[in-house]
Amino acid sequence: MTLNDAIITSLEEIKTPANYLDVYKRIKEKNYYDFKDAKTPASTVSALLGNFIRNRDSRVKRIPQKGGDYTYFLTKFESEISIEALESVNSIENASASSLPVTAGNRSFDERSLHKLLSSFLNSTGVYSKTIFHEQSNSKDSHQKWIHPDMIGIRFLNLHTQTSLAFLKAINRLGTFELTAYEIKKEIKTDYELKKCFFQAVSNSSWANYGYLVTFELSDVLMDEVKRLNQAFGIGIIRLSSNPFESEIVLPAKYKDLDFVTIDKLCKINPEFERFVEQVEKYITADAKYISALNKELANFCDPFFVSETESEAYCKEKNIPLDNPVEENLLGNFDGSKYH
Structure with missing residues (x-):
């Protein structure tokens, strides 16, 4: 044996x-x-x-x-x-x-320290991402937190010629990009936690083309229920790794049309969300000669990310995120x- x-x-x-x-x-x-x-x-x-x-x-x-x-x-x-x-x-x-106490020994870490890991993973897949701080919103209603995603991201359609891109913009500008909302959790261990987090993700991504629930630790015993909820509501699952380039989309999200009423509401109550939408609008409506400059401007506005595993490992050690x-x-x-x- x-x-x-x-x-x-x-x-x-x-x-x-x-x-x-x-x-x-x-x-x-x-x-x-x-x-x-x-x-x-x-x-x-x-x-x-x-x-x-x-x-x-x-x-x-x-x-x-x-x-x-x-x-x-x-x-x-x-x-x-x-x-x-x-x-x-x-x-x-x-x-x-x-x-x-918060120490590396008991492996406690702040949930928001995961944002840079997610932004690094998303950047490697061609997605620009930005953290949205719900506490910076104009609204003081605590219930409004369930309309805020933790992070938002945008992926632009990469066509090979400016002619085809201009043609697509002339027909339908919505077809040139995809907006995604991300709800981030440190861990999901129980059925109760899963349902609470999942429906928070449903609420916070109602306006976006795609919605994802992102977690650093997901109990394997919950996978059957995760698959059922994914099929029923279309929210995708991303399992985050301390090496962000080894993170994975466990279940893909389902596409839906943008909800402009909710986007308008978020723009009114959260200035960072409004600035993100402004950056996207400038990018998709610009002439080809300005794209390079706007691309750099959008990248600088969005969240920072790691370019190597060495950087991410040092960051995880500093933030007490278990490798x-x-x-x-x-x-x-x-x-x-x-x-x-």
């Missing part, structure tokens, strides 16, 4: 979500694998469990736990895991986390991977 097989067999027998130490102990008790050549056998099991997730192995899923740890289970047992039980665990964790499985990655050097294939 390979160590991968031993891990799967152990999870099969344990049935309920288990951490890497539980899996390691089961392997040892049953003598499924001889660890004589491994310097840190428990860490080896932890690293390989992480590999199942990174390699998108359909057999294994995980649940985030307090302190950045995870419990693992087999996908076929997913229906037996109680959402209520997960909510209870998360309530305890959230209460504990609220009493801790994606850094410990597990380092542990891979403790054993000879060729033995497990």
Whole structure:
């Protein structure tokens, strides 16, 4: 039996979500694998469990736990895991986390520090993005926050000739760009959190061509419900990574026409949103000779972004944003991977 097989067999027998130490102990008790050549056998099991997730192995899923740890289970047992039980665990964790200071050790970080990661990912896909601060709006009604997206973005249609672009503008200027709204969350662990965040994204993106819910951590046990909500309401899902260039669109958003009444309302109450719309209008109505200058002007107005992984990693360390499985990655050097294939 390979160590991968031993891990799967152990999870099969344990049935309920288990951490890497539980899996390691089961392997040892049953003598499924001889660890004589491994310097840190428990860490080896932890690293390989992480590999199942990174390699998108359909057999294994995980649940985030307090302190950045995870419990693992087999996908076929997913229906037996109680959402209520997960909510209870998360309530305890959230209460504990609220009493801790903001340090790199407990991995607490500000949600808005994720904006630069998202802007970097969007820039790499040809989208200009801008943070919209709801507290800067003229309206003092707290309920108006549900009309504000966290970030907005625009992608311009890239035609190869100025002639074809001018022709498209003459027919329909709306066809030359797409506006997107983004709702950003640090983590979504429970069914309740998912529905609350999802319908906030629905409300905040009602005016845009596309709406996305962006999250740094999304519990795998929620994916069936995420897919159902995506199909029903058209909101897409982006999973954000500490390396922004490895972020991914998990589910694409569905296109809809712009709602100019809501756009007008947002322009009235939020000057930053109004400035963004002004920049877009200048860009799409300008003559070709001004496009280069306006492109630079729009880029300077929009959010900054990273151009390298080194920059983003340093930023994440500064902002206490956990790097994606850094410990597990380092542990891979403790054993000879060729033995497990």
